[in-house]
Amino acid sequence: MRKPVPLAESDTVFSSVRSQSLASRIVTQVIDALFAGQFKPGQFLGTEAQLTETFQTSRVPIREALGRLEALGVVTIKTGAGGGATIAEGKPDQFATALAVQFMLVQVTAEEIFDARIGIECRAAELAAEKITDDQIEALRLLLERIMEPDLPRRESVDRILAFHRFIVEASGARTLVTLMHALEHALLNLFTALEASPRNSRIGYKSLQGIFDRIAARDSEGAFTAMRLHLLDRRKSMLYRLKELSDQAGIATPAS
Incomplete structure (x- = not known):
């Protein structure tokens, strides 16, 4: 025994x-x-x-x-x-799922989701620019090209955008950032599916994604941090405006997640 x-x-x-x-x-x-x-x-x-x-x-x-x-x-x-x-042995994915459930249970707002996302992804972009390999740069380039394909179904477009962001976080090599990003993805997916891919704005933000890629590929950590921050701040502003717009149209409060 x-x-x-x-x-x-x-x-x-x-x-x-x-x-x-x-x-x-x-x-x-x-x-x-x-x-x-x-x-x-x-x-x-x-x-x-x-x-x-x-x-x-x-x-x-x-x-x-x-x-x-x-x-x-x-x-x-x-x-x-x-x-x-x-x-127990460590299981970050199990923790991420549990944390995602808690986000839903406490009804985190869209503002809170994006504030957390900005903190996670800006640092991740900075680290990714420092650590990324040539093979990872090529893989990230292919992810960006897939996002920009025309006439994508809504869910496919959302999945590809999230895959691009997820790859950057994983390329940072920071396990805490990866776990937190996985937890946020559930809430982000709900937001993006509901609001992000309509005909009138389906290509908004693609230019800034290209800028993020360019800074990371150039291994410019400061530039990658700044490019990611500007992109996410713009996405945050747009998302919150459209949530309010939907809420006003429906005459009720729209859930953040």
Whole structure:
């Protein structure tokens, strides 16, 4: 049987929870220990029996705490022989999906979506210009050419635009920016599908996308940052104006996402 954190060591990691709110305190202690660097991904935390001994409590709060930690993505739990709780491996995509759901639940506004997007993509464009390879430049060029093809269906146009922006963020090599961008894409897709690709403005913004590409391809980080910022500020202004226009036409508030 695998061993959990030795008790001699766990004394400095965990403390008795008998006089506290049991399950929540266990969860807090495990998360605090993780942030303090006392656990690593894949490290065995313990079986239920071992954890009852470590925390000096019964199995009921241990099971509740493990359920919460599993829901948070902190641990993975294996049942049966050789089972127990293990510190989870990182899964940024899972986090991005969970964050996207939270954006929907708190009903983030279009302004909030674009403000976050500006922060993420401007820094990403700057980093991409510093790190991009020749092969990535060619791939980004092809994405831009696909955006500019005429007579694209609405959803296809939106998907290609988002793919261009996503590629830049991924080329930055910044995992936090990539994860946050993935989370925002759900809200952006809803906004773009509803408003962005109408006949009267289907090619608005393409020139500025070309400018962003040119600065990144030239490996001009400052220019890439500025080009992205100007493009997104213009898109933000246009999007908010058209949301208000739709709202006024309908006589009701239009959801941001």
